[in-house]
Amino acid sequence: MNKVTFLALLSLIGIACSDLKSKVKISAKDNLLFDKAQENAIAANEGFIRCENFVQGWLNHSDPESGLIPRNLDGDTDIWNAKDAAADNYPFMVLTSFFVDQQLFDGKMLDMLRTEKQLTSRLNSLPDTYSFSKNDFENQELDMGSIIFGTSEYVKDGLLPLTEWLGESPWSERMIEMMYDLKNEVDVAGQVQRGGSGNSTQEEVNGELLQTLSRIYWMTGDAEFLNWAIKIGDHYLLGDHHPTRNLEYLRLRDHGCELISGLCELYVATSFAKPEKKEAYQKPLHEMLDRILEVGRNEDGFFYDAINPQTGQIVQERIADNWGYTLNGYYAIALLDGKPEYKDAIIKVFSNLNKYRNHDWENGSSDGYADAIESALNLYNRMPEAEVADWMDSEIKVMWGKQQDDGVIEGWHGDGNFARTSIMYNLWKSKGLYVKPWREDLLLGAEQKGDSLLISITAEKPWTGKLYFDTPRHKTNLKLPIDWARINQFPEWFTVVEDRKYQLVDFDKPQPTTYVGGQLSDGIAVDIEQGKKLVVY
Template identity: 25%
Template sequence: MVLFVALSVFGLARAQNTDTPSGLERANRILNTWVSRKDTNTSLIVDEDDRWSVRTTAASLYPAMVLMAWLTNLGLYDGLLAETLKDERRLTTRLSVFPDDYHTKNASFSRSSRNEEEILINASAYANGLALVATHTGHGRWTDRLRGIVDALFLQASVETEYAEGPLPSSNLRVTGRIMKTLPLLADLFTDEGYLYYARRIADAYCVGVMPKNGGLPAERWDFEDDSAHASSLILEDSGVAFLEGLVELYAVEVRDGTARSAIYRPMLSAMFDVLLQHGLKDNGRFYRRLQPDSRGGYSIDRKRESPHTIRILLTTHRYGRLSGNETYVNAAQSALERYRPANNSEHITAFSSLLSAVTLAPPLKSLVEVVPNRPRNNVTDAEMLRALIAHHLHLTAGVRAHPWRPDLRLLSETDGKRLRVDLRTSEPWEGYLYLPLVGGRIKPFEIDPVERYRITSSLTRGRAAWDGGLLNSGLRARFNQALTLRIESIASGPVEAP
């Protein structure tokens, strides 16, 4: 329901979306522009100052480029961008496995001295970007890099607290917030309970220790030795919102497994969302950027600035409402979505870009090709545009990919969660592979389970074939002249026929 509301709010039904090729083509041009700006001596992607910046290029632009290549150019995905990862590890690692900003022209770090807190903040931002890749692509070299960073963060963790069974990697939410979001994902991808153990360390420290003393909110910085706030505000930028998302995803695991922690976390999660909805949400359906408890039961609000991640917060609120069985949060999220309107094209792109890192992928706001401007490129704005266009495309295709990609290839998919319809159109004959969304990572509208069987019907042959889900993992070969429609549905049992 919340997805339908978001769709109707932004005035675009799936059937009206005819800009998939041009949208993806525009995104592909952005990708190629940045590939051409590769450093001449390495495979690092550099900004206008010949710098590989961890917080912007590595954490934002580079993951978006990887996802774009995953959609349109597997040679680039497995080639240059894979080499970029190797060079990033070889050249920019400064503390343990954590990277620092690197100046390619000088072949040296941008800063002469090492700032450990800044390196940890940047490393967590990079981990968050790598998690974006992992949620869509699953296992691979980028997931391994993510795992290495997270493992190292907890290996060097030294922030002791009486509320958690083990030290935290930092007392700064700019680190723990982003890392919190990666942990349920890693636990799912690697079937490793250890990452849930790490997530519970953070959740216990904040739900039992910090939030009851901080007006129901996680603090930007907390002194666990003195058990008091160094900076009590919750800032609804990426790290703060990632903490909310990660906490709700951990709560989803506890509810699924029926653990005692679900009952422990629920009161503080409810208190947190109550504060956000009552004090942080504006009449126009947007959230203020900063909320600060005033120690008297009230909150000081920065009313001049709004959070760029309102959609993510509302989707997380809705998800918590469904998990907890409390329709108050579901209704509040839907009501706010009905009121929300992007103020301008720039805000439209920022809002849409944020959807790619949301726990669930929401429908598009409107035709992004209409609002993505031809403007001077930099690593920040182009990362946002890439993320926005990718989110748009993934919604229209339900996560289905076609390789080789061509600008004339039009791909649209529809699903009710049980059945998937894939429509392909081209101006010239096409032959290649269709890759269907697989189990794991982010929540998908339809996904192929390797242990199930699927019936596939083709518009070309009118025939049906049953496929094992494990076989579909390696792609479905297709060939057609101008049009092809496939219908895919799960079947409970039956022999696997030759495709």
């Protein structure tokens, strides 16, 4: 028999709040939860308004002919490129429009995807940098290393997070097409150079590929993707490129930590798909993780930017803003292999997190704050601690305070991460619920109580629309065997199962309404009168 989760719909129409609470005998504890849900609604509302302003601010600088946005607003204003504009900024303009402007989502955002595919695909579907003034590629010569790097960034940082939320879409089709074409060009990335910088990014590309392939394998069921990932895993864990035994430089922040997370994601994937390979990887993977804990952290448990894992020398002493990206891997391995010391590493950071309020993440950049807040959010979803919630509420305000009056954050491609993390934060505050059509005066927040959910919805003016519930997207969209902790995912909070029964209770009606999860995820009709509130639990 299907489990029934009880929710209740409480209408305040025509009834004062105090009279209503007395009438339906809401407990004092539930009153506090409803108040908290309303606080959450106010926070999420500010987040979505800021995201909407970010999108409009950047669209004001789009190229008049192509409609594409530039890489940056101060320098590199003439180009759209895969590794930055496409990977970091555009996807979170898409996701913002999904929540706040359906017409923009179906229109200009989709047009930009079609345009970038048409104008920037250079080697089959693989993209290259496009110049607005030239109406052509920026460089006449094809730089394979740049194309490989740009593609891996576009897929892992942009299209994969979009797919985690949207499921199958034109954006996921673009991602899969590029991955098949990329397979013909690279197996295990060698000395891939970032455009013009001269810094080797082979570990970053391989790490991004490991993360992408470990997820896309389950999504598509195509063993070609897993076999590709295993070749990369063998290169590092079974060959002479072991990250802590053989490498003299290991970057633990952005553009390096991807390898650590990627190897952990592959380990999880093989645990379910190829257990014999998981067994082969176990000892060298644990060796890598143990050595990083030994020499890669400060006294509060945060990772340094870079170390020499062989000597234990700290190469860059600044602490990494994306500390949680690496700890995601530790959490996943702790669950699989029963390694309590790996969860202890997370607990240590959590216990010291409030020392790092208003911290100078990545020289005070909005992007640094975004990565640090996302680091906390993803792990808090698995290990909820009150002090972590307080820290995130504090630090999101610091990040939001960096937005300019025109909606632009700092005027470079990292502005998209402001929206990515804000949306993650907003969904935490609503427990994954959202409404369509969205409006600036509409406030939606929620608090969970066991298997039940208490939801607050208010609006200044009458509103009619639909309330949507989240699903276990790791299953419905990616078909993952478990919801392992991973970079740039959108954590699941309160999710509904398609064929499970749920009850929606309206205290103004004599009987509850029964729904199945599929109806809730497809959206249920809600009407709000001016100045009234709906609370659902």
